[in-house]
Amino acid sequence: MRIGAAESYRMHPARTEALEALGIRPQEEKVGKALEFLEKFNNRALILFLETCSKCGACAEQCHSYLGTEDPKNIPAGRANLLRKVYKRHFTLAGRLLGSLVGAEALTEQVLEEWYRYFYQCTMCRRCAVFCPFGIDTAEITALARQVLTSLGMVPKYIADVVSNVHKHGNNLGIPEPAWRNSCEFLEGEIEEETGKEVRIPVNEKADILYVPPSADMFTNADTMIGVAKVFHAAGADWTTSTYASEAANFGLFYDVNAMKLLNKRVVDEARRLGAKRVIFGECGHGWRVAKNFTEALNGKVEFEIVNILEYTTELVRKGKIKVDPTTNQDPVTYHDPCNMARGAGLIEEPREILRSVVQDFREMSPNREMSFCCGAGGGLLTEELMEFRMKISKPKAESVKATEAKILASSCAICKAQLPLVMDHYGLEVKVSGVMDLVGKALVM
Amino acid sequence: MDAVVFVSRVLPYVTLLVFGAGWVYRFFSWAKARPPRKITLYPVPQTALATSANILKKAFIFPTLYTADKFLWLATILFLVGLFLSVSLHAFINYPATTLLPNALGLRDLWSLLGISTVTRENLAHLLGSISAILVLITVAFFLLRRFAIPEVKYLSTFSDYASLVYLLVIISIGTYLRLFKIVDHGHLKAYLASIASLSPIAPPDNTLFLIHLTLAQFYLMYLPFNKATHSMSTLIIQKMEQWR
Numbered sequence: 143m144r145i146g147a148a149e150s151y152r153m154h155p156a157r158t159e160a161l162e163a164l165g166i167r168p169q170e171e172k173v174g175k176a177l178e179f180l181e182k183f184n185n186r187a188l189i190l191f192l193e194t195c196s197k198c199g200a201c202a203e204q205c206h207s208y209l210g211t212e213d214p215k216n217i218p219a220g221r222a223n224l225l226r227k228v229y230k231r232h233f234t235l236a237g238r239l240l241g242s243l244v245g246a247e248a249l250t251e252q253v254l255e256e257w258y259r260y261f262y263q264c265t266m267c268r269r270c271a272v273f274c275p276f277g278i279d280t281a282e283i284t285a286l287a288r289q290v291l292t293s294l295g296m297v298p299k300y301i302a303d304v305v306s307n308v309h310k311h312g313n314n315l316g317i318p319e320p321a322w323r324n325s326c327e328f329l330e331g332e333i334e335e336e337t338g339k340e341v342r343i344p345v346n347e348k349a350d351i352l353y354v355p356p357s358a359d360m361f362t363n364a365d366t367m368i369g370v371a372k373v374f375h376a377a378g379a380d381w382t383t384s385t386y387a388s389e390a391a392n393f394g395l396f397y398d399v400n401a402m403k404l405l406n407k408r409v410v411d412e413a414r415r416l417g418a419k420r421v422i423f424g425e426c427g428h429g430w431r432v433a434k435n436f437t438e439a440l441n442g443k444v445e446f447e448i449v450n451i452l453e454y455t456t457e458l459v460r461k462g463k464i465k466v467d468p469t470t471n472q473d474p475v476t477y478h479d480p481c482n483m484a485r486g487a488g489l490i491e492e493p494r495e496i497l498r499s500v501v502q503d504f505r506e507m508s509p510n511r512e513m514s515f516c517c518g519a520g521g522g523l524l525t526e527e528l529m530e531f532r533m534k535i536s537k538p539k540a541e542s543v544k545a546t547e548a549k550i551l552a553s554s555c556a557i558c559k560a561q562l563p564l565v566m567d568h569y570g571l572e573v574k575v576s577g578v579m580d581l582v583g584k585a586l587v588m
Numbered sequence: 589m590d591a592v593v594f595v596s597r598v599l600p601y602v603t604l605l606v607f608g609a610g611w612v613y614r615f616f617s618w619a620k621a622r623p624p625r626k627i628t629l630y631p632v633p634q635t636a637l638a639t640s641a642n643i644l645k646k647a648f649i650f651p652t653l654y655t656a657d658k659f660l661w662l663a664t665i666l667f668l669v670g671l672f673l674s675v676s677l678h679a680f681i682n683y684p685a686t687t688l689l690p691n692a693l694g695l696r697d698l699w700s701l702l703g704i705s706t707v708t709r710e711n712l713a714h715l716l717g718s719i720s721a722i723l724v725l726i727t728v729a730f731f732l733l734r735r736f737a738i739p740e741v742k743y744l745s746t747f748s749d750y751a752s753l754v755y756l757l758v759i760i761s762i763g764t765y766l767r768l769f770k771i772v773d774h775g776h777l778k779a780y781l782a783s784i785a786s787l788s789p790i791a792p793p794d795n796t797l798f799l800i801h802l803t804l805a806q807f808y809l810m811y812l813p814f815n816k817a818t819h820s821m822s823t824l825i826i827q828k829m830e831q832w833r
Contacts, residue, residue, distance in 0.1 A: 143739045187624030189617070190826050194819040197749055199734075199741035200656050214743040223744065236748075236814070245746035271629050275650040275664070276823040277830050279627055435626040488630030512631060513655070 168295025369583025
């Protein structure tokens with residue numbers, strides 16, 4: 143344990159102009175504003191989380207962020223303490239009277255800077271909540287602290303850039319409509335070359351199914367998109383992609399509820415405009431958690447079904463509506479549960495069911511399912527300036543993968559799929575990272 | 589009014605009042621707070637019955653703590669069982685399951701039905717009370733020790749965390765001593781506690797250590813609704829929120 147060991151890891155902050163474009167006004171008098179915000183924030187879960195912790199320390203060894211940095215401010219309970227000390231000092235009688243004896247500390251600019259550094263070293267993976275004997279979910283505490291920072295104008299550049307891309311172009315990568323159409327045509331060409339079949343990737347059409355992929359599937363994870371297109375084709379589905387809602391991810395979850403609502407609304411509006419009966423989300427962990435668990439709270443009841451591509455594909459495989467040949471995927475495959483898919487949204491058995499039918503040798507890693515370690519880049523931390531930090535904290539995951547001796551590491555989240563190849567490389571593992579749908583695409587008999 | 593009378597015949601009612609009002613205040617502060625978003629922690633059972641069972645399992649057996657830290661898990665379970673037994677054995681060994689229920693059915697108490705004599709029963713209660721007191725003493729000492737010995741836990745702890753454990757340790761040490769060496773007549777203790785409950789308090793057992801034990805315990809009970817020991821209740825609410833289907 144080394145106090146302050148991770149202090150140097152700090153996300154580049156967004157500039158004022160970038161923030162203003164997102165409707166965030168940086169505040170001069172930060173401390174007063176933050177306290178004003180906290181006073182109004184009266185959430186049952188947060189109060190219970192802050193009051194309940196007995197500081198038993200059981201969370202320490204379960205957090206990859208602490209294991210990787212050895213900085214006790216990255217112990218989930220230690221991270222929560224950064225907020226708890228302020229809550230105690232300003233909002234409890236004991237804290238006002240007894241101060242540091244009960245762990246209370248006044249909010250200052252330095253404390254806010256400490257928040258900015260350490261709350262952006264939490265990947266919001268919620269593994270601590272699984273192991274906490276009381277179920278304290280530090281990701282919710284992180285979300286609150288980040289929301290306070292956002293209200294002050296303290297937002298990382300990476301997150302602000304991604305969200306403004308969605309506002310401008312509909313997706314995280316900032317792919318404009320012509321480029322999106324080009325990519326779809328290119329992928330159609332790839333499929334035709336491989337299978338000789340004419341498979342369409344429709345854009346902005348009225349259809350029963352609106353498919354919302356993470357935009358990375360258009361470029362870096364093109365095989366995932368190819369797999370999805372082939373499955374829709376084989377199932378005879380009436381589907382489309384959209385250039386207005388071309389992003390499954392929702393970075394609002396990582397910094398701002400208002401942004402989360404606006405990004406979610408794009409999908410809801412577009413589904414209605416295109417008359418979709420079903421919105422199917424692609425391989426994006428946190429995006430799926432927002433869509434599944436928060437859509438109704440954010441934008442009201444919807445008349446269409448919200449489904450994940452893995453649920454959809456599981457049904458097709460189960461009912462024999464698509465034919466797959468596992469001998470096309472002979473290398474041993476293991477599966478990394480994305481935090482937001484498994485703990486966050488309960489998509490745990492479906493990817494396993496799919497993998498068992500499309501690959502010959504499926505191996506579980508340990509720990510797995512809701513106990514799986516995070517890839518090390520969730521929570522909006524997939525950024526260059528945190529590279530050293532990201533590699534350090536992904537060690538438990540690398541060890542889990544190594545022990546399986548698998549050659550392919552499948553996962554179902556674009557962030558995991560961007561992080562894991564770097565992790566494999568960093569820890570000297572010759573393992574190829576793949577989406578689940580990539581493997582389905584390869585095994586599909588057309 | 590002399591100090592003994594105050595501590596043994598007046599303070600108990602203040603304690604009950606503060607303890608009760610404290611819990612009401614706590615529950616009220618939780619109830620009036622805004623409900624959280626859907627923070628389900630999957631996997632979750634699909635039926636109401638299975639959900640309730642899961643909540644109870646997580647709140648009372650902490651299966652994931654077992655996975656994370658078997659030693660801490662064992663200590664916690666022993667502490668809770670020991671605490672439950674040693675607190676109830678102050679007075680309640682006869683009630684209600686062993687006496688009231690059989691009486692209501694027109695039977696004598698359970699012990700007589702089983703052919704266990706009063707003397708044996710008292711001896712059994714003494715044995716169980718002694719074992720549970722020692723269990724609580726050892727586990728609380730362990731909780732305190734690990735707060736000092738494990739760097740991460742030490743880092744997380746504040747003065748109040750140590751202080752409340754030390755305070756508990758003092759109460760429990762005195763209690764264990766009184767129990768093990770039969771310093772206080774247990775019949776008298778039960779009669780005294782029953783008299784408090786019936787609002788006509790009699791004189792307590794006349795022993796200085798007992799009076800210190802009684803006083804310290806009352807202050808702890810008054811403090812309990814205002815410290816993190818409320819996790820006995822809050823954990824149920826948290827588990828309920830996280831099992832939202």
